[in-house]
Amino acid sequence: MADPGLLQALDYILNQSDASTISVLAEAVVRRRRDLSVFNVIGEIPDPQQMAKKISKDLEGSTKKITDGMRQSIQEMIIRLLREHAPELTDKQIDELCDAWMPGQKKSRKKSNIPSDVLFSMIEQFISFSHGTMKKSVDKDLRDEMGAWPELYWKSFPPVIRQIIKDYLNNKITEKDFKSKILLALS
Numbered sequence: 001m002a003d004p005g006l007l008q009a010l011d012y013i014l015n016q017s018d019a020s021t022i023s024v025l026a027e028a029v030v031r032r033r034r035d036l037s038v039f040n041v042i043g044e045i046p047d048p049q050q051m052a053k054k055i056s057k058d059l060e061g062s063t064k065k066i067t068d069g070m071r072q073s074i075q076e077m078i079i080r081l082l083r084e085h086a087p088e089l090t091d092k093q094i095d096e097l098c099d100a101w102m103p104g105q106k107k108s109r110k111k112s113n114i115p116s117d118v119l120f121s122m123i124e125q126f127i128s129f130s131h132g133t134m135k136k137s138v139d140k141d142l143r144d145e146m147g148a149w150p151e152l153y154w155k156s157f158p159p160v161i162r163q164i165i166k167d168y169l170n171n172k173i174t175e176k177d178f179k180s181k182i183l184l185a186l187s
Helices: 004-016 019-042 048-087 091-101 116-130 136-146 149-156 159-169 175-186
Strands: none
Touching: 004 019, 048 091, 091 159, 091 175, 116 136, 116 149, 116 159, 116 175, 136 149, 159 175
């Protein structure tokens, strides 16, 4: 059976082309014949179309390697800066921050869709409740609106926020450290 592309080209040449089209096609045939003869003289060189496909595939692989290398460098820089400016963070907290901050990286956890300012307010309410300093009317309003709001808040906090809150409530970090870590985690 004949090649469908060849049949289509022949049909176009024989039945549809005019004088100007024939001259363009003739020039293309001459050029293609010249390219093929050059490749035959040089030796086992693939067809230009095959070469283009191979180069494209190779470039795609190289681009991925470069992107992965850049991502690794950025992650190392983030870790270095966190260790320098927030040495009290645990390895787990640093990993969670890297997961949250690295664009396009697979997330090991579900990213919170809650805006930072709302999350900050929720954290303040949770801490106030946990310390027993929340007004009863505020607690009642929240419970009327959401039910068991402390549990809902806790579940909605990203893991790094939960760990910082735990450390603060267990007196492992000062209020100043708590605030700076929360601001860092929310940025």
